[in-house]
Amino acid sequence: MIPFCAYIAWPVPVWTMTWKHTSVDVKAFKIQIKQEIIDDLRARLTRTRWPDEAEGAGWTQGASLSYMKELINYWLNKFDWRAQERQLNSYPQFKAKVKGWNIHFVHARGKGPKSLPLLICHGWPDNFARFLKLVPYLTDQSSKRGEDVDSFDVVIPSLPGYGFSDSQMAPPVRIRI
Secondary structure, three states: OHHHHHHHOOOOOOEOOOOOEOOOEEEEEOOOOOHHHHHHHHHHHHOOOOOOOOOOOOOOOOOOHHHHHHHHHHHHHOOOHHHHHHHHHOOOEEEEEEOOEEEEEEEEOOOOOOOEEEEOOOOOOOOHHHHHHHHHHHHOHHHHHOOOOOOEEEEEEOOOOOOOOOOOOOOOOOOOO
16 A cells, blocks of 8 residues: 555655656546436435334444434435535645556645645545645644744545545455565
8 A cells, every 4th residue: 555655646756665756647636526416316315215213223223214314304405515516626636547547636735835745545434525624734834823834735645446536446456565
C-alpha cells in the first residue's frame, strides 16, 4: 500500500519506492451525478418493502426498523444531493491515472511560505469526505493561529473502489515484500 500512497502526491514530485521519478496523467474532476441516477435512487427507496420486526428487538437483530424508516424518510424528504455536491465541489479535485487505475483525490494547496505535502488516507469502509473539514485548518494555519506558520498541501485520495476512484475489476495483485 505504501507505493500507492507515494504515487498519489501530485503535483509534488511523484516517486516510487525505488525513488525513480514517475509521470502520472492528472485531470481536474468535478462531481456531477446525473439526475436520472438520483431519481432512480428515490424511486427504489420509495418502493422499500419493510420486513416485520420482532417485538422489542431494537438493535439486537441488526439495524432498528424504526431507525431505518427514519433514515429512508430523511433521504426521501430532507437530504439535498445538489447542495452536498456543491459543498464537495468547493474543494479542488482531480483524477490521476496510476498503473491503469483512475484514482480520485482532493488536492488543496497550503497558503504558508513552506507548505509540506500531507497525505490523508481513509480506511475501510469510509471515504474522502470525512477529512474535508480538516482542509482549511491544515492549508491556512496562519488564519487559524494568527501567525505566519507553515501549512500543508493536503492530498486526500479515494482508495480504489471507493468514492470516485475506479473499482477493482481483476483479481488482487499479491506483492511480497
